Amino acid sequence: MNLKDKLLAFDCEATGLNPWGDLERWGSYPARPYAFSFSNSEFETEYVRFQVNPKNRGVNYFESFLSISRFEWLKKLLEDPTIIKIGHNIGYDIRMCRHIGIEVKGEIHDTLIMAHVVTGGSLLSYGLKELGVRIAEFPDEDERDLKEATRKARTAGKKLGWALATKELHGRDPIKADYWMAPDELCKRYAVQDAQRTMFLFLAWHDRIMNDPSMRRVYEREIALSRVVAKMENRGTQFLPDQATKLRKFYEAYRAKQLEIADTNGGKGLNFRSPKQMVTKFIDEKGYEPIYYTQKGNPQINGDSLKFWHENKGDKLAGAILESKGASHMISGFLDPYERFKVKENDKTWVLHPNYRQCGPVTGRFSCGDPNLMQVASPTTGRRKTEITLRPREAFGPRNGYIWYLPDYSQIEVWVFSFLAKEHAMCEALLQGRDFHGAVAEKVWGKLPTFESDHSYFRKRAKLLMFCKLYGGGVNKVAYLTDSTPEEAEIFVREFDTQLPGISTYMKRMTTKAEREGKIINPLGRTYYIDPNFCYRAVNYMVQGTSADILKNAMIRIDSLFTRKWNDCHILLTLHDELVIEVPLKYHSKKLMREIIAEMQRDSAEIGIPVPLPVGMKIAKKYWSDTIEIESLTKEWKDKYICKKIN
């Protein structure tokens, strides 16, 4: 395999997907690489394989002189900074290498990111094989054969007491994690073809991306960001098992109490999570009218229905079900996954390493899983339906000697929406530092005689309408949310559109553009290819996606700030418009906070906002649930940038 042009595609085969397992608790090693495949730009290949210990899934890189020399060869190749490394989701391969003491150096490229940039996030699947078939009609039967062989090997291995991959520890498709059990020819064919596919995609897309300023900008942003995401995942967020145990006890007791109440009110033997049984119970047996219907037209027994029956019919069963489901959700939706994924960092510290998908959602946002730390419930947000609140944030907090900073953009989607649409009244309300939804309400309905006395009602209506616009909701949705008839809702929408003409004009413009051209490009360069049947989503993609790219830029800058000036500060989590940052106590200062905020504000001009974006700052000393707002920083922004008049 010559490397004249210094291009090298590579792919690791690993014993699973989760690199953060816990040998002590699992009885087997977490995912480690056992095979490496390479392709140069002429599709010449190399393949290096190590043995997996079937009893504990450990990989032995040093079992013989031969394997030691293979390892040395690998290390030299991957650590050579003059060779350009190309991978499909290369962050994963880099992490696998890192775990075995190989630091991948030099320029990197990622065909997964390329695919996302080129297709504007519009594909359903960005798997290497699917892309290979789509772009190059690459045959993809290699995996089928490998999978079949693995299935057989697993059956045999089970009898021998091998540590087979399981759903609990290795995710939805454990067979994939056991490819090492199959005959090596099959594994080799599969691995080598993946490296070739990767090279092919790279060659097909590289120049196209580099020659297009928008695509190049997004691609380079994402590549830079991939290093930041890796650091964030590697660092991990501290999980507090003792807190979790306390919470578990509390919620279990609460659930038991509610189940007792349910039992004595006719709920014995009823499975609350079975929509079918619930319909039988509440609609057929009790004779209640369905309040909502599912997409398929069945009666919908959701939290809102139960709440309604509990409150309006005094139905104790409905209330108890609601409460017990709330407690169950806390346990099975939050506490259980955390227990599964927790990893011991040292004697005192347990950590969760979430898995971020940098190029998942169409809009350019992140998604997160294993566990999803973007959806950790907070008692203060969400629509509360139950007495019981979900408090999983009490099981997270800064490591010893650190404090958390939680900077967040204030109403970023509203700012982006207003300034992209150049809706004068809305921009003015923001620049004047007014209560935004209150100001919108006044603009739209301020002349009504009841406006003053019903201010909070009108404000709420304005807010709901704003979000309906943002999400592409129609009149029926407005009617539902404002608890009014479609006829009334239509009037609200018309009044809104008349008084805030910028919004409807902008929405029309984007929708038409999407219809005519099939795509739109956000101000930070990201392209969205829009399904002609869903052009109404264009505006949402613009607003949500622009906000996402603003935060992505900020993350890159903040990471660079930390590397340059504030060693040992770490971005831990990103939550769409918010970051969680771990800061050593010795650095804790307004100065550092201001510098972080400044890095988040630099993109204002890109979207025509004449002031730095407003950023709030909170700190958490002990638990994520216990945050303190640093109001003085918000005040500094207001004092400096709020203008009372606008020309």
Add this chain to the structure above:
DNA sequence: GTTCGCGGCGCC
């Protein structure tokens, strides 16, 4: 026995 779509609900 496994796979997959759906409903429900957590986050932004």
Add this chain to the structure above:
DNA sequence: AAAGGGCGCCGCGAAC
């Protein structure tokens, strides 16, 4: 003409 956007995870139960 009308359409709430973007995610991940759990549990159920029909389909395979």
